[in-house]
Amino acid sequence: xxxxxxxxxxxxxxxxxxxxxxxxxxxxxxxxxxxxxxxxxxxxxxxxxxxxxxxxxxxxxxxxxxxxxxxxxxxxxxxxxxxxxxxxxxxxxxxxxxxxxxxxxxxxxxxxxxxxxxxxxxxxxxxxxxxxxxxxxxxxxxxxxxxxxxxxxxxxxxxxxxxxxxxxxxxxxxxxxxxxxxxxxxxxxxxxxxxxxxxxxxxxxxxxxxxxxxxxxxxxxxxxxxxxxxxxxxxxxxxxxxxxxxxxxxxxxxxxxxxxxxxxxxxxxx
Amino acid sequence: xxxxxxxxxxxxxxxxxxxxxxxxxxxxxxxxxxxxxxxxxxxxxxxxxxxxxxxxxxxxxxxxxxxxxxxxxxxxxxxxxxxxxxxxxxxxxxxxxxxxxxxxxxxxxxxxxxxxxxxxxxxxxxxxxxxxxxxxxxxxxxxxxxxxxxxxxxxxxxxxxxxxxxxxxxxxxxxxxxxxxxxxxxxxxxxxxxxxxxxxxxxxxxxxxxxxxxxxxxxxxxxxxxxxxxxxxxxxxxxxxxxxxxxxxxxxxxxxxxxxxxxxxxxxxxxxxxxxxxxxxxxxxxxxxxxxxxxxxxxxxxxxxxxxxxxxxxxxxxxxxxxxxxxxxxxxxxxxxxxxxxxxxxxxxxxxxxxxxxxxxxxxxxxxxxxxxxxxxxxxxxxxxxxxxxxxxxxxxxxxxxxxxxxxxxxxxxxxxxxxxxxxxxxxxxxxxxxxxxxxxxxxxxxxxxxxxxxxxxxxxxxxxxxxxxxxx
Ligand SMILES: Nc1ncnc2c1ncn2[C@@H]1O[C@H](COP(=O)(O)OP(=O)(O)O)[C@@H](O)[C@H]1O
Ligand SMILES: [Mg+2]
Numbered sequence: 199x200x201x202x203x204x205x206x207x208x209x210x211x212x213x214x215x216x217x218x219x220x221x222x223x224x225x226x227x228x229x230x231x232x233x234x235x236x237x238x239x240x241x242x243x244x245x246x247x248x249x250x251x252x253x254x255x256x257x258x259x260x261x262x263x264x265x266x267x268x269x270x271x272x273x274x275x276x277x278x279x280x281x282x283x284x285x286x287x288x289x290x291x292x293x294x295x296x297x298x299x300x301x302x303x304x305x306x307x308x309x310x311x312x313x314x315x316x317x318x319x320x321x322x323x324x325x326x327x328x329x330x331x332x333x334x335x336x337x338x339x340x341x342x343x344x345x346x347x348x349x350x351x352x353x354x355x356x357x358x359x360x361x362x363x364x365x366x367x368x369x370x371x372x373x374x375x376x377x378x379x380x381x382x383x384x385x386x387x388x389x390x391x392x393x394x395x396x397x398x399x400x401x402x403x404x405x406x407x408x409x410x411x412x413x414x415x416x417x418x419x420x421x422x423x424x425x426x427x428x429x430x431x432x433x434x435x436x437x438x439x440x441x442x443x444x445x446x447x448x449x450x451x452x453x454x455x456x457x458x459x460x461x462x463x464x465x466x467x468x
Numbered sequence: 469x470x471x472x473x474x475x476x477x478x479x480x481x482x483x484x485x486x487x488x489x490x491x492x493x494x495x496x497x498x499x500x501x502x503x504x505x506x507x508x509x510x511x512x513x514x515x516x517x518x519x520x521x522x523x524x525x526x527x528x529x530x531x532x533x534x535x536x537x538x539x540x541x542x543x544x545x546x547x548x549x550x551x552x553x554x555x556x557x558x559x560x561x562x563x564x565x566x567x568x569x570x571x572x573x574x575x576x577x578x579x580x581x582x583x584x585x586x587x588x589x590x591x592x593x594x595x596x597x598x599x600x601x602x603x604x605x606x607x608x609x610x611x612x613x614x615x616x617x618x619x620x621x622x623x624x625x626x627x628x629x630x631x632x633x634x635x636x637x638x639x640x641x642x643x644x645x646x647x648x649x650x651x652x653x654x655x656x657x658x659x660x661x662x663x664x665x666x667x668x669x670x671x672x673x674x675x676x677x678x679x680x681x682x683x684x685x686x687x688x689x690x691x692x693x694x695x696x697x698x699x700x701x702x703x704x705x706x707x708x709x710x711x712x713x714x715x716x717x718x719x720x721x722x723x724x725x726x727x728x729x730x731x732x733x734x735x736x737x738x739x740x741x742x743x744x745x746x747x748x749x750x751x752x753x754x755x756x757x758x759x760x761x762x763x764x765x766x767x768x769x770x771x772x773x774x775x776x777x778x779x780x781x782x783x784x785x786x787x788x789x790x791x792x793x794x795x796x797x798x799x800x801x802x803x804x805x806x807x808x809x810x811x812x813x814x815x816x817x818x819x820x821x822x823x824x825x826x827x828x829x830x831x832x833x834x835x836x837x838x839x840x841x842x843x844x845x846x847x848x849x850x851x852x853x854x855x856x857x858x859x860x861x862x863x864x865x866x867x868x869x870x871x872x873x874x875x876x877x878x879x880x881x882x883x884x885x886x887x888x889x890x891x892x893x894x895x896x897x898x899x900x901x902x903x904x905x906x907x908x909x910x911x912x913x914x915x916x917x918x919x920x921x922x923x924x925x926x927x928x929x930x931x932x933x934x935x936x937x938x939x940x941x
Contacts, residue, residue, distance in 0.1 A: 245939075254837055254935050317841045324839025331938065335834040339476035344469075351469045352839055400839070 200263075201403050201436060202228040202251055207260035209246050209459075220246040221257075222459035228404070228438060233430045235450035236440040243459040244440035245408050251438065252327050252406045253319060265326060265403055272319045279312040324352055328397030330407035330439075334389040336381040342368060342392045343377040349400045367395040371425050387418030391425060398429070404436035411446055423449045470844055474851030477824065478859065485856060488820045492860025492914060493867055495813045499910040500868040502805040504900030505880065506798040511901050513725075514762065514784075514791050519595040520724050522787045523562075523756035524765025525772065530780040532753055538567060538707055541751040543778060548755060551775055557759050557768045560592035563752040565738050565745070569704040575626040575662065580617075580731070582702060584738035593758045596722055596735075602694045603720035606737050613740045615700055615716035618730030619723035623663075627695045627718060630667035631660040636691060644686070649679060653687075664688060694721045707746040714744055810913060814921040821853050821925035832929055833937025842930050849926040850919060857918025861911045869907070875900050 209221040221243045228234060236244050249255040250262055256273035263269075287304070302309075336345045346364045355363075368374055371391035373384075381389050390410060397405045407426075411419040427449060429435050439446070447453055455463045478485050518524060527548065532540035542548060545563070552561045565584035570577060587606040591597050597605035606614050622628050632653050640650060652674045661667035671687060672680055695718070702714045716736060724730055742749065757772075759765045762784065769783035785792055825832070832845060840848075879897040 249935050252837070254938075313842055317843075320836065320839055320841045323837065329834075329838050331834065333830075335831065335938075337473065337831065337835075339473060339480060344472070348469060349838055352841075352844070396838070 199230050200227050201230050201265060202226075202438075203263040204247075204251070205261050205263070207247075207250060207257045207262060209243075209250065209255070210258045219459050221250070223260075224456070224459070224461055226454065226461065226464070228436065230403075230436055231430070231434045232436050232438065232452055233427065233450055234438050234452040234454060235447050236438065236454045236456060237442060237447055238440075238456040239442060242456050244456065246459075247456070248406050248408050248438070248440055252329060253323050264322075267322065272315075272322065275315040276312055276319065279308050279315060324349065324400060326403045328400060328402040328405035330390070330393045330397050330405060330410045332409040332412045334381070334386070334393050334413075336389055336392055336396070338381050341378045341380055342373060342384065342395075345381070345392055346395045346399050349396060353400055363399060364395075367398055368392070370429065371395045372421075385418070387414050387422060390414060390418075390422055394422070394426065394429075398435065404438060407437065407439035409440055409442075411441065411443060416445065419443070419445060470848050471851055474848055475855050477848075477852045478855045481824070484820055484823070488816055488856055489860040489863060491813060491816045492857050492918070493864035495809045496861060496864025496910055496914055497868040497871065498809050499802075499806040499914075500864075500872060500902055500907065501875075501900065502809075503802040503906050503910070504872050504875075504902040505898055506802045507903075507906075508899045508901040510791075510795050510798045512899065513794060516725060517788050517791055518762065518765070518784050519593075519758075520599070521726070521729055522784050523593050524759045524762065524784050525757040525769045526782045526787055527755040527757070527772065527776070528753065528780045528782075530778075533780050536566070536568060536753075538705055538745065538747070538753075541747070541753055542755065545750040545752060548776060548779065551772070552755070552757060555768065555771070557764050557771075559758045559760055560589070561755055561757045562586065562589040562593040563738070564590075564754040564756060565741055565747060565751075566753040567704050567741075567745070569702045571621075571625065571734070572701045572703070573625045573627065573698060576624070578621060578624045578731075580621060581733050582704065582741070583733060583735050584741035585735055586738055590735070593756045596724070599722045599724050601721045601723045603696055603718070605720055605722075606735060610717065610719070612699070612715060612717045613736060614719035615702075616720035616722060616735040617700075617718060618727075618733055619694075619721055620727045620731035621734060622694050622718070622721050624731060625700065626662045627698055627721075628664075628692055629660055629662055629695055630664065630688065630691050631658070631693065632656045632691050633658070640690070645683060649675070649683065652679075664692075667691070694718070696721070704745070706744060712744055806910060806913065810917045813914065814917050817853060817857065817918055817921035818924055820856070821849065821922050822928065824852065825849060825925045825929045829932060829937045829940050832932055833934045833940070836932065836934040837938060845929050846926050849929050850922050853918050853922030853925075854915065857915055861914050861918075864914070865907060865911055868902075872900050872902050 204224055204226040207221055207224050208219065211218040211220055224247065236247065238244050246255070250257055250269065251264070253262075253264060253269050253272065257270060261268050261270045336342075337348070340348065343364050346367055347360045350360045350363065365374070365377070368377055371394055373388060373391055373395070376384060376388065381392070384392065390413075393410075394405075394407075397407075411422060414422065423446060426437055426439075430437050439450075441447060450467070452464070452466045454461060527542060529540045529542050549563075552558050562585060567582045567584070568579070569582045570579050571582075585606075591605065600616075601619055603616070605616055608614075617625075617627075619628070634657060637650060637653060637657070642650075655674055656670060659670065661670065667688060668684065671684065675683070698718050699715050700718060702716060704712055704714070706712045720735075722730070738752075739749075741747075742751075757765075757768065759768045766783040766785055769781050769786075772779075773781045836842070836845060876899055879899050881897050
């Protein structure tokens with residue numbers, strides 16, 4: 199069953215007059231249970247593509263379907279409510295320097311609608327996608343346990359369930375004895391494993407990891423990949439990760455190579 | 469969890485948070501003190517005004533209010549006395565004969581209000597006897613009758629003199645005044661001065677300029693004395709309109725915080741005065757009433773007006789309308805002061821929260837990416853700000869509570885401005901007075917400031933685009 203379908207996606211950044219085609223026409227799809235690597239040199243468009251897969255960014259052209267839901271459609275739902283003050287009113291605001299408060303009040307209904315539409319998207323991400331970032335990005339004030347629980351709490355999972363699952367997950371990534379450590383007391387590899395546990399906590403359909411091993415040495419890279427592979431095999435969790443590290447690529451069962459925003463090869467191994 | 473993160477975030481940058489917490493604490497302290505001092509001042513002023521000047525209720529013959537002449541005494545004094553004795557709210561009352569007189573000493577003359585009072589009754593409605601600088605309040609029998617005058621009147625009548633005597637030189641504080649200084653002062657031994665200026669001029673001649681600047685005021689105060697027992701000739705009209713001259717001896721000098729009052733009011737025994745003015749014992753111009761408290765005073769005035777429609781009855785509010793005005797004015801001043809403090813505080817909080825948001829852009833981007841909606845992000849930052857101010861507010865409440873209690877015991881000395889203050893009737897030692905309502909009010913205002921100040925930084929966080937935020941380093 200397809201979890202992600204990428205349909206002729208283009209992403210153009212308008213960077214000070216110059217148009218950057220970060221993603222330049224990609225067609226791909228991912229099945230449930232895949233363990234796929236997106237490989238390419240720096241600047242090839244990996245992060246841009248993963249962001250769109252995660253619903254963090256809107257394709258300029260084409261569409262992405264996640265579980266059948268259109269990312270473009272969700273973004274259009276938000277953009278529809280971009281405040282449409284009449285040009286006349288806008289000019290009046292500008293000339294009279296009407297305080298921000300009044301402007302805010304005029305825009306309020308649109309803002310509320312937009313926030314509602316956006317919340318749909320955020321909740322969609324919360325419940326369907328797990329994220330792992332290159333620089334771990336744990337909350338430094340929370341312990342490993344609290345970092346993992348946070349997502350479930352936002353989902354409204356009961357306390358017992360949260361505690362049980364947090365212990366399971368941190369145990370699965372080999373941190374059963376570091377539950378109450380803060381990130382600053384953990385090594386880079388350990389922090390990234392907490393990040394994997396956090397990504398799994400919400401029971402997402404798939405996990406997106408943007409260069410998860412880029413900040414790790416080879417031994418911890420190996421260890422993290424083993425854990426990911428195990429989770430993928432035992433728990434049937436779909437992993438899509440980007441990398442430009444050959445050792446990581448070797449572990450992947452599908453390797454998609456991109457260059458200049460285009461797929462140049464898509465190979466399945468074993 | 470949002471609350472937990474908010475609380476933990478407060479302590480992320482300890483120094484920065486502590487600065488804000490201390491600022492909030494001092495802000496509350498400043499606000500509480502400002503209000504406390506203002507209120508303490510006003511309460512003292514109102515207390516003095518009532519217990520030394522106007523009492524809670526004053527009763528006059530309406531005629532007397534238009535024309536303060538000797539024959540306009542209260543009608544049906546017996547009925548009034550009866551009512552005052554039976555009303556349970558009345559704590560004490562005192563009848564007064566009130567005449568406008570000219571007073572003369574061998575050196576000068578001055579006009580004032582001569583009040584004939586029954587000393588025992590007067591001492592129950594007026595605390596003036598507690599403010600005697602010298603002498604007593606109409607005690608004992610004397611061949612020449614006694615008069616009690618105010619310190620300002622004594623000064624005006626040149627009864628405040630200055631003399632360096634060997635006894636005073638002997639008992640001078642050797643710690644403060646050096647032996648050399650005392651030697652210089654000895655040259656002025658036994659010279660008497662009738663006013664401060666002459667004494668100062670003379671001091672200037674024998675003392676170095678530096679010594680004069682440092683000790684001048686202290687010396688003037690130390691060597692001053694009231695010429696007790698001096699005769700004062702009082703000129704007035706008796707009941708039949710004849711001009712009378714009476715001689716009293718100064719046997720008491722009082723000094724309140726109100727120098728205008730001190731200049732104007734003198735007290736003698738009513739019985740003695742009546743002998744010369746031909747007024748009978750039931751002929752008085754004014755009756756002063758003291759009740760349990762200020763508000764009861766106003767109620768009693770209304771009650772008496774109903775019982776005694778033929779008299780002019782004034783509560784302290786009516787006889788001293790400026791007191792009510794002072795109260796309002798002080799409240800306005802306190803609010804302005806608190807507003808300034810809050811304004812400064814708002815800047816501190818905005819700055820701190822803004823820095824707190826700006827250095828966490830990446831983290832906020834991550835939270836939004838993994839599914840924290842904007843309402844929660846906003847809530848998290850607001851919580852942080854509220855916790856920050858709340859911590860400061862609690863610390864500030866405790867700190868100012870302790871300080872106010874301390875100052876209530878010792879009083880705050882504002883002697884350096886006391887000249888000007890006393891001319892306005894204010895004490896030079898202030899006992900701050902703060903109600904629980906004041907505390908709550910100021911604390912709530914501070915917390916509101918914390919919340920409002922966080923809106924801008926929180927809005928900044930709301931506007932973040934998670935993708936861009938995550939790309940920042
Ligand atoms: N916000 C942006 N504005 C303008 N250009 C961008 C932006 N984000 C990425 N790019 C450009 O898009 C291209 C692809 O970037 P990225 O997806 O980060 O590649 P990778 O992750 O493979 O290194 C790069 O040329 C980069 O400079
Ligand atoms: Mg990248």
